[in-house]
Amino acid sequence: MRVSRRDFMRAAACGIGSLALGKGLERAKGGERVLRRPNVLFIMTDQQTLSAIGAHGNRYLKTPHMDSLAEGGVRFEKSYCTSPVCSPARSSILTGRMPHVTGVEINGRTVKQGIANMGDVFRGAGYETAYTGKWHLGKESGFDFLRSEYPDGTNRDLGSHTDGFWAGRAVEFLRKKHRKPFLLFVSLQNPHDICHWIMGKKWLVEQAEPAKCPPLPTNFAVDPNEPEFVTSCRRRTYYGNEANWTTEWDENDWRQYLNAYYRLTERVDKEVGRVLDALRRGGLEKDTIIVFTSDHGEGCAAHKWVVKLMLYEEPVTVPLVIGYKGVIPARVADSRHLVSAIDIVPTLCDYAGIKPPEGLAGVSLRTVIEKPESPGREFVVAELMPEPKNTKMKGRMLRTRRYKYIVFSEGRKREMLFDLVSDPGETRNLALNPAMQKELNRHRMLLGRWIAVTGDDFIIPTPVRLETETGT
DSSP states (O other): OOOOHHHHHHHHHTTOOOOOOOSOEEEEETTEEEEEOOEEEEEEESSOOTTOSGGGTOTTOOOHHHHHHHHTSEEESSEEOSSSSHHHHHHHHHHSSOHHHHTOSSTTOOOOTTOOOHHHHHHHTTOEEEEEEOOOSSSOOSSEEOOOOOOTTOOTTOHHHHHHHHHHHHHHHHHSOOSSOEEEEEEOOTTTTHHHHHTTOGGGSOOOOGGGSOOOOTTOSOOTTOOHHHHHHHTOSSSSOGGGGGTTOOHHHHHHHHHHHHHHHHHHHHHHHHHHHHHHHTTOGGGEEEEEEESOOOOTTGGGOOSSSSOSHHHHBOOEEEEOTTTSOSSEEEOSOOEEGGGHHHHHHHHHTOOOOTTOSOOOSHHHHHOTTSOOOSEEEEEEOOOTTOTTOOEEEEEESSEEEEEESSSSSOEEEEETTTOTTOOSOGGGOGGGHHHHHHHHHHHHHHHHHHTOOOOOOSSOOOOOOTTO
16 A cells, blocks of 8 residues: 555654644733744754763763753653764754755755755744854855854864854843844854864863773673674774774773763853853743754764764764743653654744644654653654765664664665664664564564655665574
């Protein structure tokens, strides 16, 4: 039976959909009900994995300002980016579409002409739209970009130099009077500086004694049956080549790396605090939806992986907190529902009473926020194009409620399947287990349908069969 795009996307969302769109949310004022569209404050860090926040239970760093956001809203604990690399992930956050649709599958590209971003949509609905910070999507559009000259000596590649400057532009914006509701997008760069730390800029973070550094993760070891695709990515000497700098590291080096990453995360948390303080001092908090997230995650030494460009949990999971005082419930940790970065645009449109663009892959999260017993998505998908010199080299990930399926376009052992309930560290590849054939085929089928419906050109390996090498 042929499945339409609309029916399949509805089934994938499994009950998540926009509530009836009105003209905005109503608030009581002087005994009367008045129409008021909320402001939106969108704060995004760069390369912050889901677990790198104190509210997630991480005791190796302190992020009081991010934690305050989690206290004030819903924190999603199964939140995924659409691609573990900057530009593709950002294109999805801003448009609600997958990278293969936006045309931004690697860094350095611009979203295809004719695809509206968040700024375009909200500006068209009468909002003042402003953006400060890292863009990383080529031609700028949809926002007024808040600028002034950088101070002398600023290294624009380092968040440690630029984040304070960008946060300052956001503070200035929030202190002004606004005649329209606004959408302010604050794009901060840390903890992305970990890339530079790995490649020799150790002065970025004060060295700590190894005994005071975070311990290595339980999934630190590399799988002896690692897919050939993953191994080849470790050897790349350009475009995300940080792994090459780790080949001679001992365990103390890895622990120093984790320490540096957490200190850089704490550094950007202070800038988040400055922006939140300006919002609150201006009396804007009660009329503002606040979204906090990151474009993608970080390897965090799992499988001896650093930075991004891989589909393991650490690079593809990101924080996502949505708060709206008096409207969205506070102090909620949602560990049930799968959510994707493509869901942000339709969610904000839903709360603002704005009709979202047609054909979005994402769906509004308002239903699962207001009705947490609803089932939510059946799965989320992420994409990978790690090699700009070979754009046919790709990977795809499909995460269901219990399992995670990863498939690569080439190499031996192209498929991986993990039971994230019994093996959250992804240490046992069940795709090599003949007893898991049925579950493997189910995930192949789900991904195949998603590929067909969304117009993806990725090809699942054929013939479909298991590899049964010894030692699995």
